[in-house]
Amino acid sequence: MASSRILELSSIIATNTERIDGFLTSHGFPYPTFEIDAPLQAIVHFDIASSVPRSGRATFGQISSSCGLTESDTRQLLRHAMTNYIFQEPEKGYVSHTASSVALVDVPMMGRYVEMVSSELWPTATTALHLTTKIQAFNVANHTNRPFYEEIARFPDRASRFAVAMDLINASESMKPIHVVENYDWAGLKENAVVIDIGGSHGQISIALATKFPHLRCIVQDIKGVIAEGKDMLPEHLNGRVMFMEHDFFTEQPVKNADIYFFRWVFHNWSDKYCIKILRSLIPALKKGASVVINEFCIADPGMIPLHKEKELRSYDLGMKSLFNSKERESEDWENLLKIADRRFLFKGARVPAGSSLAIIEACWDGDGQ
Numbered sequence: 601m602a603s604s605r606i607l608e609l610s611s612i613i614a615t616n617t618e619r620i621d622g623f624l625t626s627h628g629f630p631y632p633t634f635e636i637d638a639p640l641q642a643i644v645h646f647d648i649a650s651s652v653p654r655s656g657r658a659t660f661g662q663i664s665s666s667c668g669l670t671e672s673d674t675r676q677l678l679r680h681a682m683t684n685y686i687f688q689e690p691e692k693g694y695v696s697h698t699a700s701s702v703a704l705v706d707v708p709m710m711g712r713y714v715e716m717v718s719s720e721l722w723p724t725a726t727t728a729l730h731l732t733t734k735i736q737a738f739n740v741a742n743h744t745n746r747p748f749y750e751e752i753a754r755f756p757d758r759a760s761r762f763a764v765a766m767d768l769i770n771a772s773e774s775m776k777p778i779h780v781v782e783n784y785d786w787a788g789l790k791e792n793a794v795v796i797d798i799g800g801s802h803g804q805i806s807i808a809l810a811t812k813f814p815h816l817r818c819i820v821q822d823i824k825g826v827i828a829e830g831k832d833m834l835p836e837h838l839n840g841r842v843m844f845m846e847h848d849f850f851t852e853q854p855v856k857n858a859d860i861y862f863f864r865w866v867f868h869n870w871s872d873k874y875c876i877k878i879l880r881s882l883i884p885a886l887k888k889g890a891s892v893v894i895n896e897f898c899i900a901d902p903g904m905i906p907l908h909k910e911k912e913l914r915s916y917d918l919g920m921k922s923l924f925n926s927k928e929r930e931s932e933d934w935e936n937l938l939k940i941a942d943r944r945f946l947f948k949g950a951r952v953p954a955g956s957s958l959a960i961i962e963a964c965w966d967g968d969g970q
């Protein structure tokens with residue numbers, strides 16, 4: 601009967617609520633709330649976040665004169681945001697922060713992330729009909745023929761904002777560098793082993809690796825502007841152990857005989873044809889036994905993981921389609937990709953460490969070396 605299913609669901613909710621309650625209490629964690637001190641993060645950016653005092657409140661008129669919108673527009677905008685718990689109106693006519701809105705003030709990266717999502721990703725989602733043509737949604741939305749990275753590299757602020765968004769994503773629990781740092785045998789690599797972090801952005805993984813494993817030397821490769829920022833941001837004590845190098849991964853890999861060629865979240869931006877080109881560009885540099893380590897999503901079969909996780913992966917999958925005409929891949933896709941690039945890439949498997957969103961996919965080079 602329908603009602604017994606509802607009772608069953610409410611009992612599941614009660615049981616799981618008790619588990620969450622027990623977990624929070626036993627770890628001394630605060631309870632989730634939208635109050636200002638709650639550890640929640642904002643999902644939407646409003647320029648006016650800094651016009652509202654961090655504690656206390658402001659009228660719509662005060663906010664409007666500091667942010668430059670009309671009072672009426674300010675009220676419309678904020679009252680809509682409030683339905684998503686972004687700002688609140690504790691008393692009619694007065695606005696104060698919630699945990700979500702104050703994060704825009706307290707976590708500067710958050711504003712940059714939201715700007716990136718709303719200006720780079722959202723416009724492409726509304727042009728999904730172009731899935732049926734050879735034209736990418738990103739190109740339609742941006743009135744350009746250039747691919748994503750080439751286009752944003754023309755606007756230093758967009759390239760920089762994208763890299764900051766990557767930094768913020770890497771700060772989320774299931775994306776933290778620690779998952780790849782702790783779930784691969786970096787410790788077993790020889791003294792002064794060289795890791796090439798290709799498309800490594802600001803070098804977050806290399807920084808985490810070099811910090812935990814002093815015997816490693818890491819070289820981060822990326823496009824020009826990103827590399828310049830990475831160099832500036834590198835903690836001084838890692839100078840000489842984490843290096844930055846401008847390199848286009850579609851061209852021959854300049855660092856020969858490294859131990860590990862590492863790619864994190866790079867291939868999902870490219871369709872198979874381009875991934876194969878990236879992999880083949882490595883070949884002249886590879887010594888026998890070199891490893892290619894890929895840290896990416898590895899989509900499970902439908903229904904095999906909790907729905908909320910599958911939803912996240914399928915959303916990324918469609919996002920990759922509209923931005924790059926690419927996709928997220930399954931274990932078999934990874935194996936095939938490596939095999940098609942060159943049969944000497946021996947696929948060693950794909951596994952998702954507990955707590956990590958990304959899988960570790962590994963191949964070993966079985967060529968003679970050149």
Ligand SMILES: C[S@@+](CC[C@H](N)C(=O)[O-])C[C@H]1O[C@@H](n2cnc3c(N)ncnc32)[C@H](O)[C@@H]1O
Pocket residue numbers: 749766767770798799800801802804821822823826847848849850863864865866869
């Ligand atoms: C999705 S981001 C991943 C960044 C980083 N590996 C991480 O996990 O945070 C992809 C990276 O590839 C870089 N990239 C794009 N095209 C490139 C190219 N042709 N050569 C080198 N790097 C490139 C981008 O600048 C960006 O940093």
